[in-house]
Structure formats: C-alpha cells, structure tokens
Amino acid sequence: MENRLLIDYYEAKMSLKRTHDISPNDCRYKVYVKFYCEPSLTNHIIRPHSREPLIQRTNQPHIETVDFNFDYDDDEKAGRERIDRELREWPLHPKGRRWLIDCAMKDVQELFECMPPHHNTLILKFWVRANDVRVHYEQEEEDVWMVPADHESPIDCSICLDEISSGAEGLTCGHVFHEDCINKWLKTSHSCPVCRYQMHA
Structure with a gap:
C-alpha cells in the first residue's frame, strides 16, 4: 500500500496579453502571429491528518515560440487548423485553446482591415500564461x-x-x-x- 494523490478538483486558468508591431514594407499584406506560453502548475494537497493543505507551485519551462504568417487572401479555416495543430502540444484546456485561436483570428482580420497605408506587414504577439490548479486528497490505495x-x-x-x-x-x-x-x-x-x-x- 502507498499514498497516492487522487484529484478531486481541476481548473485551468489562462491569461493573455497581446501587442502588435509594424514591420518593414513587403510586397503583400501580411500579419505575422507569434505565440509565447508560460505554463505553471499549482497543487493543493489535502492530507488526512492535517488541517492545512500543502501547496506546491511549479513554474514549468517556457514553451518555444510558435510563429505563423497570414497573407490577406489566406483561407481562415485553414489558418485555424494550422494554429490548432501547433498549439495541441501546449498545456491548455481544449476550450482555452479554441478561445485563443478565436482571439488570434479576430485580431488578424481586424489588422488586415485597418492596415496602415505605408506598411504592408504587421506582427501580432500573444503571451499566454497557463496555470493548472488542482486539489488532491491524499489517500492510501493500491498502486x-x-x-x-x-x-x-x-x-x-x-x-x-x-x-x-x-x-x-x-x-x-x-x-x-x-x-x-x-x-x-x-x-x-x-x-x-x-x-x-x-x-x-
């Protein structure tokens, strides 16, 4: 017999920051999209003979940047699928990932519509902080x-x-x-x- 952590509660929190920069002229209208992820994990462990939970917070290594570029005439559905394939490796809940893709595609469309006349290329950056919050009850159970x-x-x-x-x-x-x-x-x-x-x- 050994102590094992049984998850009783799980919550995925995600915060988002975005900026955009102007890049030198290009021959076509383009938006470059860069995603950065900072994952962390918070465990609240409830022990059988203790009134205070043990709280563990782990900052995981930053995930590599994922880059995409979109031309003005690119297909939106194909763009969504391309981003979704890359972001599946990130520690995001599927609903959070879909929300992030929606935000990115909406911003890309808005940037195309208001592209400054003397700049054909813009860079859109997303910083994502993904925090998994879990509450465990420590119990004795078979391995x-x-x-x-x-x-x-x-x-x-x-x-x-x-x-x-x-x-x-x-x-x-x-x-x-x-x-x-x-x-x-x-x-x-x-x-x-x-x-x-x-x-x-």
Whole structure:
C-alpha cells in the first residue's frame, strides 16, 4: 500500500496579453502571429491528518515560440487548423485553446482591415500564461496508475476534443480522456498526451 494523490478538483486558468508591431514594407499584406506560453502548475494537497493543505507551485519551462504568417487572401479555416495543430502540444484546456485561436483570428482580420497605408506587414504577439490548479486528497490505495474519472465533471477529451459524457478514464496526473482514446494512445506511448507525465510500463 502507498499514498497516492487522487484529484478531486481541476481548473485551468489562462491569461493573455497581446501587442502588435509594424514591420518593414513587403510586397503583400501580411500579419505575422507569434505565440509565447508560460505554463505553471499549482497543487493543493489535502492530507488526512492535517488541517492545512500543502501547496506546491511549479513554474514549468517556457514553451518555444510558435510563429505563423497570414497573407490577406489566406483561407481562415485553414489558418485555424494550422494554429490548432501547433498549439495541441501546449498545456491548455481544449476550450482555452479554441478561445485563443478565436482571439488570434479576430485580431488578424481586424489588422488586415485597418492596415496602415505605408506598411504592408504587421506582427501580432500573444503571451499566454497557463496555470493548472488542482486539489488532491491524499489517500492510501493500491498502486494503480489508471483511476476512474468523475462522471459529473463536464470536460473535453484532449485527444479527440469531444465532450466526455461516459466511458472516461483519468490518469494519475489528473488528465481525463475517453476510455477508447486513451487506451489507443497508451498502446504507442507511455506518457500523458497533455502533460507528458510518464506512466508505468
């Protein structure tokens, strides 16, 4: 028997700062979009014989910048799909990722509409601070790395992006997926698809 942390509460917080700069002239109207991510994790651990929770905050390494460029006549849907593919590696909840893409595409469109007459290229920068907040209850349980998910918490599967309504599995890192999705994933990889936490082989 060993102590294991069972996640009772999970919240993903995200804050966003954006700026735009003017770049030297180009032959076409362009907007360069740069995303920067600063991830952190806060764990509140409730121990059986203690009144005060143990709070752990971890600032994870900055994720590399992701760059995109958009021409005036680029297809918006294709642009969204391109950004979504790149940002899937970031520690963002799918809803937060979709919101970030919506903000970026809206700003790109607005910049094209108000492009200064003597500047054909603008640079749009997004700084994203992603903070995972988790509350754990420390319990004694057998060493099992797969735990049933809370069926009442509305959450999306980060693998297929559909809402989880039934047949969910949670990993010990706290991320929850459709049972079929995570079982297929774990056949080829022994890490969480969201945070890369290493599972037992």
